[in-house]
Amino acid sequence: xxxxxxxxxxxxxxxxxxxxxxxxxxxxxxxxxxxxxxxxxxxxxxxxxxxxxxxxxxxxxxxxxxxxx
Amino acid sequence: xxxxxxxxxxxxxxxxxxxxxxxxxxxxxxxxxxxxxxxxxxxxxxxxxxxxxxxxxxxxxxxxxxxxx
DNA sequence: AACCAATGTTAAAGATATTTGACATTGGCA
DNA sequence: TGCCAATGTCAAATATCTTTAACATTGGTT
Numbered sequence: 001x002x003x004x005x006x007x008x009x010x011x012x013x014x015x016x017x018x019x020x021x022x023x024x025x026x027x028x029x030x031x032x033x034x035x036x037x038x039x040x041x042x043x044x045x046x047x048x049x050x051x052x053x054x055x056x057x058x059x060x061x062x063x064x065x066x067x068x069x
Numbered sequence: 070x071x072x073x074x075x076x077x078x079x080x081x082x083x084x085x086x087x088x089x090x091x092x093x094x095x096x097x098x099x100x101x102x103x104x105x106x107x108x109x110x111x112x113x114x115x116x117x118x119x120x121x122x123x124x125x126x127x128x129x130x131x132x133x134x135x136x137x138x
Numbered sequence: 139a140a141c142c143a144a145t146g147t148t149a150a151a152g153a154t155a156t157t158t159g160a161c162a163t164t165g166g167c168a
Numbered sequence: 169t170g171c172c173a174a175t176g177t178c179a180a181a182t183a184t185c186t187t188t189a190a191c192a193t194t195g196g197t198t
Binding site: 002003004043044045046047049050059060061064066 | 071072073112113114115116118119123128129130133135
């Protein structure tokens, strides 16, 4: 498993059941990229991480963090 | 210019004049990678950004930020 | 049951990050 | 002056992220 965890899926749910596609459009990436990030198949670029956090009005470190364990 | 700025060079100076090579060793990347990040030739991966911040006991967002302008 | 939106998933191609090895430049110090 | 460490820089190779296109699965609704 990649060392970086996130709560993107939860944030989508909390924000009016936003879909992966809608979030991708707001961030400027595809829905497959959002899916891969949520499933931790890879961690996003720093730029994509900043943009995702901004959509939810959160700081990057509230959305992404190092997963100890 | 890339949209993400950082204060890595300043942090190295504040921490006993740490060299690019020493920081690279601590982070697990090469000195060329540190040089490229400082010069904003590209922005690091999210993982590399987290590791750099940790070396200086800083939060990622204290070391890297979106450069408005 | 049939339909439809959302999500899972994969392969191939493209873009970007990182490494490796090499050589140039600079500044301090013996 | 000559040496040496630190940094700048470049090209080629490798790794990782992202896109595009396609098809499968799931769950809800009519």
